[in-house]
Amino acid sequence: MDRTLTIGTRGSDLALWQANFVKDSLAAINIKAELKIIKTQGDRILNLSFDKLEGKGFFTKELEDELLAGTIDLAVHSHKDLPTENPPGLIIAAVSEREDPSELLLILKDCVDVHQKLSLKYGAIVGTSSNRRKAQLLAHRPDLEIQELRGNVPTRIQKLRNESYDAIMIAKAGVSRLGLDLSDLHVETLTPNELIPAPAQGVMAIQIRESDTELFNSLQALNHLHVAEELAIERTVLKLFGGGCHLPLGCYCRKEDGKFQVFTSKADEGDGFPDRLFIETESTEGVPEKIVAKFAKGRKMPQSVFITRELSEHSYFRRAIEKHKINIEARSLIRTVPVINKLDSYILKHIDWVFFSSKNAVEYFFELNPSLPKEVKFGVMGSGSEEMLRRKGYFTAYVGESTDTAEVAADFAELVKGQTVLFPGAEGSLRSIQQGMSADTKVIDLPVYETVLEEDVEASGADVLVFTSPSNVDAYFAENLLDPYQKVVAIGKSTGKKFDEMGVKYALPFSPDEVGLAEAVFGL
Known part of the structure; x- marks a missing residue:
């Protein structure tokens, strides 16, 4: 030219x-x-x-x-x-x-x-x-x-x-x-x-x-053709909603491991609580239309949701579900108790990282008033553990956002290779993250609490059952069965394995937290 x-x-x-x-x-x-x-x-x-x-x-x-x-x-x-x-x-x-x-x-x-x-x-x-x-x-x-x-x-x-x-x-x-x-x-x-x-x-x-x-x-x-392919989804969703700069709409598409992951958030007004949806698909055909249909006024929603977790009045999950006039039954089917009352100060002096797989691990560990090295770093599984750690006044250097503990373990193992990592957690835990560490990484297991299953758990008649841990699955199905009309959401793959063993279909959220669980319920 x-x-x-x-x-x-x-x-x-x-x-x-x-x-x-x-x-x-x-x-x-x-x-x-x-x-x-x-x-x-x-x-x-x-x-x-x-x-x-x-x-x-x-x-x-x-x-x-x-x-x-x-x-x-x-x-x-x-x-x-x-x-x-x-x-x-x-x-x-x-x-x-x-x-x-x-x-x-x-x-x-x-x-x-x-x-x-x-x-x-x-x-x-x-x-x-x-x-x-x-x-x-x-x-x-x-x-x-x-x-x-x-x-x-x-x-x-x-x-x-x-x-x-x-x-x-x-x-x-x-x-x-x-x-x-x-x-x-x-x-x-x-x-x-x-x-x-x-x-x-x-x-x-x-x-x-x-x-x-x-x-x-x-x-x-x-x-860049791969970018144009992803933008075609986002821009078509925007077009179908008839939106511009003022519309409270977020839409993001990315391609991971050959699959398109699409995240959408839409509120009716700027100060309205947004609905969120996550879709993973191998083909983009018809995806924008499917997304818009999920946000349609008057679409059929479940009448009731049961979740195996106590929820505060202001919890994200509660507000996301109750926005649609859906009844929530929230009760944990397990309880936790401490198993130690004192920490070995020598062990704490020689650690480089502390990794928490749950909010309970954070809570029980800091109840022991640990004296930690100034340079120690923290890793967590999910935003719930990250938020609990914040309340204790600490920032995370690593957050595992996947529902697949094997993926989190592989990422974290690369980060901490050759260092010493303390894993406070539940007695008898699956040790999913620890098993992924390389041979030259020193792993220190520290059971700080024990999980006890509640007995005589009452069945729920809710349309959707949301399970937040493998232990809650064990507690519920010790005496109860799933009704044919009920749908199941499992917070992560370790919880999902329990349903695989039972031959029960379930939905898996993108992230193992209340936002991900709300997305999964909305997407059913």
Whole structure:
């Protein structure tokens, strides 16, 4: 291509970074380009939230108008800002690799409370202009006060530093691309399955005129087909919901081991409790329609759910289920008792890691008032154990998020190879994580509690039975049978093995926590 292309872009630091990235990528394939800065409606109107602005494409329309007029040759967008349909005559010619789509919660250091979920003090003021973020944040922390936050990435961060907020939420992709220094702030990273990102978050889109076939062909060198395949799911879900920037919708698709994993979160309003759904499939055909059908008004839901765990009034699972007027029966079928009352101080002096497989292990271990080395690190199985550890004032260096303990064991074994790991836990536990450690890793088992099965367990007539441990399965089915209409959810594969032995079908959540369990029930 012998002509010099004109790239249309917004003028923010992030938009210019993205446009220059594309310019440099074009230069690498011997195509010259120059930038033209174009101001959009979203740049001009900063005193209104997105749901108060009229129409769609607040950050894209003016760029598209110039493309259609022929004053620019291509436009570079944050893909998540684009409406789901191109104006007639325009197409997306290429998409970039995906930057990490995680969210960052940036917190003023004097507003940090490590005992609270997300490390944010009770009743904190959080800035975000996104209804999607608002709904998901309040689902985890209903005590927070959410206030409007507009502006480009550096402007928003400066507003936090000026103490206009206690914390703000921002996409990790923008911070990473700009290489911003956040050392004066406390940074909490929320992974895409913890807080589901906007469709196409972290991806750049290159838009051109449909008639410019020469440019289209040249841009295929910059196109990432595997990303486009994943985005097709996310963007179709957004389109079917008829949404834009203001819709409290998160949708994220990724391909793992040949299967597509799709996470969706949707609330009716920004301060409404969102429903969440997880789907794993080998084929993408019909997946967006299936997702939208699960969120349909009036869809058939179970009338009652039984879970083998005591639930607080404010627990995530309880609020997610009771939102749909579903009755909850919550009772543990086991009880735990301590088995030791003193720790060997010599052992504690020589450990590098402590790994907890359950909240009970955390609770009983710290009741012994352990004197730990300052450099000791903590690993946990699941977010429930992580949250319990936070309440004790400690952060985790590793969180096993899979329901498959073998996968967690393999990941953790690689991390702690050649070190000494203490495993506080239940007496007679399955030792699933310990068995995965390499031969040069020293494993120290420390039984701190014992599990006792309750006797004469009463059967539940609930439509859905949720089992949170193998011991609860043993306790329930010692004297009870499953009714034909009842469906089962098992928190993880070790619990699921009990049902495999009985020949009972069950649903397995993506994550072994209350969020994952609620997703599994919603997906039945």
